[in-house]
Structure formats: C-alpha cells, structure tokens
Amino acid sequence: MAMATDATSPGSPAVSVRRLWSRIGPTGLLAVILALAIALPILAVFVQSAGVSTDLWSHMARTVLPGYIVNTLVLLGIVGVVTLVTGVACAWTVTMHDFRGRGVLQWLLLLPLAMPAYVLAYTYTDFLQFAGPLQSALRAAFGWRRGDYWFPEIHTAWGAGLVLSSVLYPYVYVLTRAAFLEQSVCVLEAGRTLGCTAFGAFRRVALPLARPALVAGVGYALMETLADFGAVRYFGIDTFTVGIYRTWFALGDPAAAAQLASVLLLVVLALVALERLSRGRMRFHQTTSRYRALPAPRLSPGGTVVAWIVCLTPVLFGFLLPAAILIRMILRGGTELTLARFTDLTVNTFILGAAGALLVVGIALLVIHGVRHDRSGLAGGAAKLASLGYATPGTVIAVGILIAAGLMRDWAGWPVGAILGTTIAGILYGYLIRFFVVAYGPLESGFAKIGPNLEGAARSLGHTPWQVLRRVHLPLLRPSLLSAAMLVFVDITKELPATMILRPFNVDTLAIEAFRMASTERLDDAALPALVIVLVGLLPVIYLSRSIAAARPGHRG
Amino acid sequence: MFISKIAGLAFAAGALTAVSVQAQEVNVYNSRHYNTDRVIYETFTKSTGIKVNIIEGNHDELIQRLKSEGASSPADLFITVDAGRLAAAAKEGLLAPVTSPALEAVKVPANLRDPDGAWWGLSSRARIIVYALDRVKPGAITTYEDLAKPEWKHRVLTRSGTHPYSLALTASMIEAKGDEATEEWVKGLVANLARPPQGGDTDQIKAVAVGEGDVALANTYYVGKLITSAKQEDREVAAKIGVVFPNQSDRGTHVNLSGAGVVKTAPHPENARKLLEYLLSPEAQRQFADGNMEYPVNPAVAPHPELTKLGSFKPAAVNAAAFAAHTPQAMRIMDRAGWK
Numbered sequence: 001m002a003m004a005t006d007a008t009s010p011g012s013p014a015v016s017v018r019r020l021w022s023r024i025g026p027t028g029l030l031a032v033i034l035a036l037a038i039a040l041p042i043l044a045v046f047v048q049s050a051g052v053s054t055d056l057w058s059h060m061a062r063t064v065l066p067g068y069i070v071n072t073l074v075l076l077g078i079v080g081v082v083t084l085v086t087g088v089a090c091a092w093t094v095t096m097h098d099f100r101g102r103g104v105l106q107w108l109l110l111l112p113l114a115m116p117a118y119v120l121a122y123t124y125t126d127f128l129q130f131a132g133p134l135q136s137a138l139r140a141a142f143g144w145r146r147g148d149y150w151f152p153e154i155h156t157a158w159g160a161g162l163v164l165s166s167v168l169y170p171y172v173y174v175l176t177r178a179a180f181l182e183q184s185v186c187v188l189e190a191g192r193t194l195g196c197t198a199f200g201a202f203r204r205v206a207l208p209l210a211r212p213a214l215v216a217g218v219g220y221a222l223m224e225t226l227a228d229f230g231a232v233r234y235f236g237i238d239t240f241t242v243g244i245y246r247t248w249f250a251l252g253d254p255a256a257a258a259q260l261a262s263v264l265l266l267v268v269l270a271l272v273a274l275e276r277l278s279r280g281r282m283r284f285h286q287t288t289s290r291y292r293a294l295p296a297p298r299l300s301p302g303g304t305v306v307a308w309i310v311c312l313t314p315v316l317f318g319f320l321l322p323a324a325i326l327i328r329m330i331l332r333g334g335t336e337l338t339l340a341r342f343t344d345l346t347v348n349t350f351i352l353g354a355a356g357a358l359l360v361v362g363i364a365l366l367v368i369h370g371v372r373h374d375r376s377g378l379a380g381g382a383a384k385l386a387s388l389g390y391a392t393p394g395t396v397i398a399v400g401i402l403i404a405a406g407l408m409r410d411w412a413g414w415p416v417g418a419i420l421g422t423t424i425a426g427i428l429y430g431y432l433i434r435f436f437v438v439a440y441g442p443l444e445s446g447f448a449k450i451g452p453n454l455e456g457a458a459r460s461l462g463h464t465p466w467q468v469l470r471r472v473h474l475p476l477l478r479p480s481l482l483s484a485a486m487l488v489f490v491d492i493t494k495e496l497p498a499t500m501i502l503r504p505f506n507v508d509t510l511a512i513e514a515f516r517m518a519s520t521e522r523l524d525d526a527a528l529p530a531l532v533i534v535l536v537g538l539l540p541v542i543y544l545s546r547s548i549a550a551a552r553p554g555h556r557g
Numbered sequence: 558m559f560i561s562k563i564a565g566l567a568f569a570a571g572a573l574t575a576v577s578v579q580a581q582e583v584n585v586y587n588s589r590h591y592n593t594d595r596v597i598y599e600t601f602t603k604s605t606g607i608k609v610n611i612i613e614g615n616h617d618e619l620i621q622r623l624k625s626e627g628a629s630s631p632a633d634l635f636i637t638v639d640a641g642r643l644a645a646a647a648k649e650g651l652l653a654p655v656t657s658p659a660l661e662a663v664k665v666p667a668n669l670r671d672p673d674g675a676w677w678g679l680s681s682r683a684r685i686i687v688y689a690l691d692r693v694k695p696g697a698i699t700t701y702e703d704l705a706k707p708e709w710k711h712r713v714l715t716r717s718g719t720h721p722y723s724l725a726l727t728a729s730m731i732e733a734k735g736d737e738a739t740e741e742w743v744k745g746l747v748a749n750l751a752r753p754p755q756g757g758d759t760d761q762i763k764a765v766a767v768g769e770g771d772v773a774l775a776n777t778y779y780v781g782k783l784i785t786s787a788k789q790e791d792r793e794v795a796a797k798i799g800v801v802f803p804n805q806s807d808r809g810t811h812v813n814l815s816g817a818g819v820v821k822t823a824p825h826p827e828n829a830r831k832l833l834e835y836l837l838s839p840e841a842q843r844q845f846a847d848g849n850m851e852y853p854v855n856p857a858v859a860p861h862p863e864l865t866k867l868g869s870f871k872p873a874a875v876n877a878a879a880f881a882a883h884t885p886q887a888m889r890i891m892d893r894a895g896w897k
Contacts, residue, residue: 059889059892059893060892062893063889063892063893064892125755125756129755129756129760129764130752130764130767130769131760131763131764131766131767131769136767139767145768146768146769155752155753155755233717235755236717236753236754236755236897238897242719245719246719246888248617249615249617250719250724250884250885250888251885251888251889252884252885253885332788333788336592395615395618398618399618399621402621402622402624402625403621403625405625405626406624406625406626406627409625409626409627409629410627414629415629416625416626416627416629417626417627417628417629417630417631417632418629418631420622420626421584421612421626421630421631422631500613500614500615500618501614501615501618501619501621501622503612504612505584505610505611505612505631506610506611506612508613512613515590516590516592516613519590520590520591521757521758521759521760521779
C-alpha cells in the first residue's frame with residue numbers, strides 16, 4: 001500500500017528536491033550545515049557507541065547504574081527547584097518593587113555567574129568537611145570530638161545540589177528579569193483592572209508570560225548540572241557523567257561510555273521535546289508596543305528588609321562566602337605564581353573568551369536567521385541537535401572532536417596534529433559546540449519579541465532576508481547579542497576540560513592553572529587563579545546587568 | 558563582518574601561541590601537573606638550547622589525542638603519572654622503543670622500565686598506611702590486607718575508588734592474590750570505612766590527625782610535603798601521624814610509578830631521547846626527589862632526607878605494566894563491593 005501511494009505521488013525525486021530547496025532556501029541550508037557541523041562531534045560519540053558490550057551493561061545495571069540514575073535525578077530535582085524559586089523570587093523582587101539598595105542588588109545577584117562551579121565545590125568541601133577549618137574551630141572551642149555533635153555533611157547530593165544551585169540560579173534570574181522588564185505594562189494593568197491583586201497579576205499574568213524565559217533559565221541550569229564533572233567529583237556524588245568517566249577510563253570501555261553518553265543526550269532531547277509539546281500553540285509576543293517604566297511600589301522598611309534577605313542570601317552563598325574563603329586561602333598560602341606567568345594566563349583567558357564569544361554568537365546568529373526563513377523544519381531540527389552540546393560533558397565533546405578530526409585525517413588527509421598543536425581552532429570549535437545554545441537562546445527570545453510584523457513590513461518594502469537581518473533585526477537585537485556574547489565569554493573563562501585537551505602547546509589559562517594546583521592538592525595555591533577567573537568574569541557580568549536594565553523599552557536607553 | 562573579525566582574532570591568537578617551526582625543540586604531552594617540573598625543563602633548555610613545548614592533560618585524553626593526530630602528531634615525548642597508561646599506549650603501538658648507552662648506564666631497576674625501552678620510569682611514590690600516633694600502636698597494622706580486618710571497623714579512611722591510585726592498588730592486589738581474595742578484601746575495606754570515600758590523599762592524612770578515622774591510605778609525597786610545609790598547621794598534622802610501609806614481610810609495598818616514552822611518530826626523536834636522558838640524569842632526578850618528594854628511579858640519587866627518615870622499604874618487585882592490565886577487573890570488583 002505504501003508502494004502504491006509512492007507511485008501515485010506527484011513528485012519524482014528531482015521535484016521533491018526542488019520543493020525542499022524552495023522551502024529551505026540558501027539561508028536555511030547554511031543554517032543546517034552550520035548546525036550539523038556543531039553536532040558532528042556529538043554524533044561521532046553516537047557512532048563510537050556502536051560496539052555493544054552486554055556483559056559490561058549487566059555488570060553496571062547490577063552495581064552502579066541505579067546509583068548514577070538516582071543521584072542524577074535527585075541532583076536535577078534539587079537544582080531545578082532551588083534555581084527556579086531563587087531566580088524568580090529575586091527577579092520579581094528587584095524588578096517589581098522599589099526599595100533602598102535595589103540598584104546594588106540588581107547586579108550583586110549576577111556575581112555568582114562568574115564563579116566556576118568546581119571552584120565553589122572545592123572551597124566549600126574543604127571549608128566544611130570534618131577536618132576543615134570550621135569544624136576544627138568548633139571542636140577546639142567546645143572540646144568536642146567525633147560523634148559529639150551534628151554537622152550537616154557537605155559530601156551529599158544536598159550539598160552538591162545547593163552549591164550548584166547557588167552558581168546556577170543567575171541563569172533563571174537573568175532571563176526572568178529580562179522577561180519581566182520586557183512585558184508591556186499594559187498586560188499587567190489589564191490584569192489589575194480585571195481584579196487581580198499585585199501578587200495575582202504576578203502569578204496569573206507575569207509568570208505565565210515569562211514562561212519561555214523560566215524554562216530556558218532552568219533548562220540551562222539543568223544542562224550545566226548534567227554536564228558537570230568537576231564539581232560533583234569533590235562531593236563524591238556519582239552522577240551519570242561521573243559514570244561516563246568511570247566507564248571510559250577505569251573500566252577501559254569507550255564504547256560503553258559512549259552508550260551512556262548517548263542515553264544522557266537522548267534524555268535531554270526528550271525533555272526539550274516535552275517542553276515544546278506542552279507549550280503547544282502558545283505564543284508570547286507582546287500585543288502592544290506601549291511601554292513605560294514599570295510601576296514599582298515603594299516598599300516599607302519592613303518590606304525592604306525582607307527584600308534584602310531574599311536577594312542577599314543567594315549572593316552570600318554563591319559569591320561572598322566563597323570569595324572570602326578564597327581570599328583566606330590566598331592569605332594563608334602565598335603563591336609561586338610569577339607576574340609574567342600570571343599575565344600570560346590572564347591574557348590567554350581573555351583572548352580565548354573574546355574570540356570564542358565572537359565566533360559562537362556570530363554562528364548562532366547565522367543559524368537562527370536560517371531557521372527563521374526555513375519552511376522545511378530541517379534547520380530547526382538541526383539547531384536542536386546542536387543545542388545538545390550544553391548538556392554534554394566537556395571531555396566528551398573534546399574527545400568527540402578528536403574522533404571526528406581523526407576521521408578527517410583518514411579521509412581528507414587533514415594535518416590534524418599541526419592544526420591542534422599550533423592554533424586555537426580546536427578549542428574554538430569545542431567552545432562552539434559546548435556553548436552554542438548559550439548564545440542561541442538569548443537570540444531566539446530576542447527574535448521572538450521582535451515578532452513577525454516588522455519583518456513583513458521590511459520585506460514588503462523590498463528588502464531581502466539578509467537586508468532585513470542587517471538593517472532591522474541587528475539594531476533591535478543589539479542587547480540580545482551583547483547578552484549572548486557576555487554569557488559565552490563568562491562560560492569560556494570558566495571552561496576547563498575542553499580547553500585542557502584541545503589547546504596548542506604552551507597555552508595555559510587561569511582555569512587550567514587552578515586545576516593544576518587543585519589536582520596536586522595545593523588548594524591554597526589554586527585560590528589565586530580561581531579568584532582571578534572570577535574577577536575576569538565580573539566585568540562582563542556587570543556590563544550584562546547594566547545592558548539588561550537599559551534594554552527595556554520605555555526605560556532610559 | 559563577524560567572520561573576518563573571528564578569523565582575525567583566531568589568527569592573531571594562533572600566531573601568539575604558535576610553536577616556532579625549528580628543529581631545536583621538543584614537544585611533550587604531559588600528565589604531570591607539578592610546578593617543580595618546570596625547573597627541570599628550563600634547565601634542560603639552558604644546557605641544550607632545545608625548547609620544551611608542553612601540553613598538560615589527563616593521560617587517557619592525551620592518548621586519544623595522539624591516536625586522532627596519527628602520523629601528523631607533533632608529540633615527541635609522552636610523560637604520565639601512571640606507568641600503566643604508558644604500558645597501554647605501548648601496547649597500542651603509539652610508542653617507539655628507545656635506548657642508548659646513557660639510558661642504560663642509569664641502571665633503572667627492571668620492574669621500573671619496559672624491557673625494550675618503550676617506556677622508562679622516572680619517579681615513584683609508595684602507597685603507605687598513615688595512622689594516628691595517639692590511637693594506634695606501632696605494629697598494629699602491617700599490611701594492606703589488615704585494612705579489611707574487623708578490628709578496624711569504622712576506622713579506615715580512603716579517597717575515591719575511581720582514582721587511579723585506588724585502582725592501581727586494587728589491581729596490584731589482583732596480581733598478587735587473584736580475583737576472589739581481592740573482592741573479599743575490598744568488601745572488608747569498605748565495611749571498615751569511617752565515612753564514604755572523599756577528598757584527596759592530603760585530606761585523608763588531615764582527617765586522621767583530627768580523629769575522623771584512625772588509619773588511611775596515602776602516597777608518600779603528600780606526607781613528605783606536609784612534613785616540609787612552610788605552614789605551621791601542616792607540620793602539626795604531620796606530627797600527629799605515623800606511617801607504615803605495608804607488606805614488608807612478603808611482596809613489598811605497592812608503588813605508583815611516573816614515567817615517559819618516546820612517541821613513535823615523533824618529529825624530533827633525537828631531542829626526545831635527549832630529554833629522556835636528561836630526565837633520568839642525577840640532576841633532574843634530584844629535582845624529582847627534592848622538589849616533589851618522589852623516590853627517584855636512578856639508584857645513584859637518594860630520596861629527600863625527610864622521606865629517608867620515614868624508613869627504607871622494600872617496594873613490590875612486579876612490573877607496573879603487569880597489574881595495569883588488571884585495571885578494568887579492579888574497577889568491576891570495586892563496583893560490586895561498593896568502593897565508590
């Protein structure tokens with residue numbers, strides 16, 4: 001029967017290719033090619049997983065696999081709930097209320113973005129463990145011994161979840177705050193005139209309208225959690241990603257490790273699809289362009305105190321406390337770092353961050369432009385595939401690149417060794433794969449807010465899609481482009497595993513230096529490079545904060 | 558516009574960091590992360606004029622990079638903290654056997670090198686048992702096997718079982734006693750843990766000093782670093798612990814061996830050999846010993862005096878490559894027994 005329908009269908013292959021071409025167009029095709037190039041090393045991991053080792057799987061199913069799954073789910077649950085509640089509460093507090101210190105809190109809340117999760121992990125585990133300074137001081141002060149007192153154990157899923165949340169909530173905060181700021185005051189006022197209380201308008205109007213931002217923010221946090229290896233290792237929590245490393249390196253089975261990685265990626269794909277499905281036909285454009293400064297009620301002194309407590313708590317745990325512990329380590333330890341090496345590390349970190357941010361944002365812009373003009377759905381699907389990189393552990397990406405590069409060497413005779421050994425092409429490719437969605441997300445929501453009307457008008461006035469992009473979209477997208485670039489820059493300054501393995505000779509970054517010291521158990525010496533990573537990341541973070549506030553239509557711009 | 562900017566920046570960055578194309582250099586893939594090693598490379602460059610270019614990374618990832626780069630790999634010398642990985646790389650045909658009168662003259666013990674010279678040990682660290690001086694009598698524990706005895710219930714501290722040091726110890730146990738006995742041992746050890754495995758070797762030593770447990774596994778050089786630390790609190794920790802070199806009356810103490818091998822496709826094989834010879838020379842070996850508190854493989858060089866004070870010991874005579882083959886089996890046993 002299938003044959004019969006095929007035979008009677010109007011198109012020969014040539015016709016259907018032509019029809020596909022008319023739907024996808026040159027911009028769409030470019031997007032598909034770019035997105036597939038990003039997905040290639042991830043696909044290489046799937047290919048690698050072909051060899052089946054059933055014996056090893058049954059061993060893992062009987063021993064460690066249930067633990068990997070449970071730990072990962074518990075961690076995701078904690079991070080999901082904590083980042084959502086913290087991010088939304090803080091965004092609502094600083095956006096919709098006026099109180100003393102609001103301006104300071106607005107950017108203080110972003111500081112944890114600059115703090116690498118693995119740095120937070122080792123500062124907290126070192127500080128809070130039994131032999132650490134805090135418990136030692138307590139024992140000395142009260143004459144306690146082991147078992148005399150209760151102290152929360154940091155080496156648990158709760159410890160790891162809370163610590164990860166305290167650096168990941170800014171993703172929810174940034175995107176939710178931007179969403180609140182971009183909501184036309186009209187919809188909120190309409191809600192109020194229909195009888196909503198202020199909180200009711202928040203719950204029933206603002207929050208549902210901000211849904212894409214909430215989902216994107218929590219999605220980032222969860223994907224970072226899935227990809228994390230550096231931090232969970234310090235907590236001794238065996239997650240799926242730890243399992244991938246174990247299987248690969250200790251059990252010596254790359255195929256089984258790639259299978260585990262594939263399962264991880266399929267779960268992420270399923271989650272992404274599920275969210276899209278549940279969103280259904282909902283759209284989130286603003287129906288009016290009437291904007292003015294949001295009406296922020298002035299808080300009472302009591303309200304101000306509550307607002308400060310709400311907003312300062314995450315900053316305390318995600319930035320102030322760990323920064324203080326790092327400074328304490330530096331003061332205790334001193335450092336062997338010479339000024340020349342220190343400068344070298346900082347300059348390398350900057351160059352990689354800047355080059356990576358430009359590349360990733362540029363490519364993401366080309367892809368999303370293509371996706372918007374593609375009517376075949378292919379480009380959108382390819383972009384989804386390319387987004388998987390963010391949930392993929394850096395080492396898996398790096399090794400995926402190496403496998404793909406090996407294939408290019410065999411087939412096309414590429415001098416892979418010379419390229420990796422002397423240029424930063426390999427690292428930049430790694431960043432592109434890992435952080436593509438970090439740029440793509442803000443651009444996507446930026447485009448969504450512009451809506452189709454402007455483009456329609458420009459096209460009817462005779463602009464080509466490329467001219468629309470350059471003359472209409474780019475100026476309107478400027479804030480989104482900058483946010484995307486800043487986020488990618490900060491992520492790159494913190495990135496470790498892909499940089500480590502894909503770099504050319506003699507190129508060290510601050511993150512690598514911090515890792516070298518920490519891995520040889522010289523935590524005090526790791527503190528200085530770690531703190532400088534934070535400082536390097538701080539500049540774009542502060543800039544980001546200013547640009548979000550300024551980007552609101554109706555605010556001073 | 559974007560593209561040209563990116564290309565410009567990438568090029569600029571590439572040019573900044575590019576390895577100059579000249580013969581007087583040697584390219585090293587290195588999984589040792591010690592600052593003290595830098596002195597060795599700098600001294601080598603000063604005396605030979607050969608520039609040392611380095612990429613540091615995890616040994617398994619570096620092996621993957623070597624494989625992907627194939628004949629176009631710039632790597633000349635591969636240095637690791639785990640000779641077992643060198644043996645694995647040699648087995649995959651990534652390393653070329655190298656020897657010379659200078660290398661042979663060092664008289665590296667047979668168990669610390671490949672018989673053909675595919676890899677050479679550089680330095681070793683002994684896996685010792687650290688105990689609390691105030692709670693454990695000297696002689697109460699003398700072997701790795703003792704750690705699994707019921708009397709040590711809730712008193713034993715270790716780092717993660719996934720760490721190469723733990724894996725290598727279990728693999729050496731398989732080599733010495735077979736699968737079943739090893740599984741019993743790991744089960745006993747896990748049952749005796751004072752807390753779930755966590756932290757590094759230094760964390761275990763500190764935990765013994767403050768009473769979280771009474772005995773712990775650690776490497777000698779971490780003990781040595783605490784003893785010679787500039788920090789008062791580190792020396793106080795060291796003063797509270799004693800050390801045992803396990804299994805002196807039978808197979809000897811397990812050692813973790815760091816080593817190096819010349820890459821088969823090395824573009825500068827002569828320079829790689831020269832660097833290898835230098836790494837085994839008394840001058841560089843002294844730096845491994847004094848700078849990083851490791852035991853030199855060159856018998857002509859004595860360990861750091863503080864390590865000598867810990868006592869001389871009999872290391873296990875088995876070749877590092879022999880138990881490296883047991884690593885996957887060791888991981889399975891540890892998975893079953895729950896050494897996380």
